[in-house]
Amino acid sequence: MTQAEQAPGFTTPPDAGHIVALAERALAAIPARLRRHVAGVGIHVEELPDDETLDELELESAWELTGLYRGTPLHQRSVDDIARMPDLILLYRQPILLEWIETGVDLYDLVRNVLVHEVAHHFGFSDAEIEALEREMD
Structure with missing residues (x-):
């Protein structure tokens, strides 16, 4: 299957708006x-992770990271918590598109898998719970 068949309508690489639209569809x-x-978790698309993120995660290459959750997991929250930044899911457009090209997987499925993770x-x-959730969504 060609990329045009996998992501109909794309004659140029999908931009950040396209990735957000796919992520919102996956979230639904x-x-x-x-x-x-x-409901309160934001979705933001960046081209590549910054150097600070790569250092924090001890990654050698920006191409290794397709998505990142920034926030406090629900199971770690407390009523005693002080105000904190809103939770955010970052999707990295260029690594996602590279994986899309290299694997030939459907772009929606790829974005969905990154988002679910x-x-x-x-x-x-x-x-194990992540794998069960992915199976439930298939």
């Missing part, structure tokens, strides 16, 4: 029991 597909808990961090899910 998350089971309702979880979706209400992610990052949402799972919001809930403090284990790898």
Whole structure:
């Protein structure tokens, strides 16, 4: 299957707006029991992770990271918490597009998988729970 068949209408690389639209569609597909808990989580698309993020995660290359959850997982929150920054899911456009090109996977499916993984961090899910959520959404 060609990329044009996988992401109809794209004659140029999808921009940040396209990635956000795919992520919002994927977010709407998350089971309702979880979706209400992610209502306040923002989605932001950046081209590449910055050097500070790479250093923090001990990554050698910006191309290794397709998404990142920034915030306090629900299971670590307390009523005693002071005001904090809003939770945010960052999607990195260029690494996502590179993976899309290299794997030939459907772009929506790729963005959905990245988003689900990052949402799972919001809930403090284990790898097994993440896999179960992905299966539930298929």
